[in-house]
Amino acid sequence: MPQCLDSVLAQTYENLQVVLVDDGSKDNSLEICQQYAAKDSRIEVYHQENQGVATARNALLSKIKGDYFFFVDSDDWIELDMIEFLLTRVEKERADIATCDIVINDSKVSSDYFSKIYSKDEAVERFLYHLEFRGSLCNKLTKSTLLCNRPKFLKDISYGEDALFCWELLKEAKKVVYTDRQFYHYRMLMDSLTHCAFGPRKLSGHKVWSILCDETARLYPQYSDVAHARFCVETTLLLRDAAHCGYKKMDNVKMLQRTIKKHWPCLNKVSITSLKMKIYALLACRSYWLAGKI
Missing domain, CATH: 3.90.550.10 (Spore Coat Polysaccharide Biosynthesis Protein SpsA; Chain A)
Known part of the structure; x- marks a missing residue:
């Protein structure tokens, strides 16, 4: 300080x-x-x-x-x-x-x-x-x-x-x-909230991008596909963190997987992330266990 x-x-x-x-x-x-x-x-x-x-x-x-x-x-x-x-x-x-x-x-x-x-x-x-x-x-x-x-x-x-x-x-x-x-x-601290174990706090990030996605479609429809693609990327990152932390609440895991699947067409259409991330998103939806190994 x-x-x-x-x-x-x-x-x-x-x-x-x-x-x-x-x-x-x-x-x-x-x-x-x-x-x-x-x-x-x-x-x-x-x-x-x-x-x-x-x-x-x-x-x-x-x-x-x-x-x-x-x-x-x-x-x-x-x-x-x-x-x-x-x-x-x-x-x-x-x-x-x-x-x-x-x-x-x-x-x-x-x-x-x-x-x-x-x-x-x-x-x-x-x-x-x-x-x-x-x-x-x-x-x-x-x-x-x-x-x-x-x-x-x-x-x-x-x-x-x-x-x-x-x-x-x-x-x-x-x-x-x-x-x-x-x-x-x-200063990135590994014990800060950003890097804490996966749980309800991190999961609240899903709500953020759900709100932003809906508001973009309403206020800036020309960027709706980009917002859907970003929502897919952010959800993929959450799912990756959950898998790497050994998170076991499968209802929430499946909710994240459903979000990725829903918004995947926009992610595939918009150049917003790497091919590696797109492939990871697909694999994580198919196998949560595999997502934690990659």
Whole structure:
């Protein structure tokens, strides 16, 4: 956490409201937050009994006072000019969201340092294809006015909740600006929720893409096939995780297999993933045991 807070407080753009929400942590996280708040008046610390990520994030949303907002996970850190750069871009282009690339575990790669501007429809397409605009919140500077319809993090979804919230923001946006600059450093921890044993939390990711698939068909029918294909890919990844973890609740396994079979025609039609993934999807539907061996 100190590295995270230090990177935020040292931003070249200084006019910040830094909101920290402690969700009933068992370690010394709250103490660290309070120590930082005592040294920097820009920090606001809020504590709640453990109610989950969704409740903590919704509490954070209710505290936003500025024209823009962004999220940083406590395990991660950001480049010192991230906010200034994205703010300059979003204001210059009169966009609603500015997004950058993410570095995973400091494995920084070369960048061409270019920017692109996307309309709402173009951003939706790239969201579904998992291209420049993906379902991560942490790498996006967003206009606070996009919260006008009060989107919320759903309490019954704890895997893929970022993608669903990004989708709600994207529905309100008119223009998105992207840069390939790698400003956000994501620390991948193997004991985090993203890598935990398969269970109800991960299974909630299926609901996310079911919602997104239905909404795409209703709001952006031109991308309906892409959404169905993405739903198939995401479900295949869930089934793979379940198989590798030795998950044994076969009713849920069969539900995932049915989803893959239902959306397979679109996956076969749209170039959204590798041939290897398509073959794996077919094999996993035929043999759950084999899916755990590959």
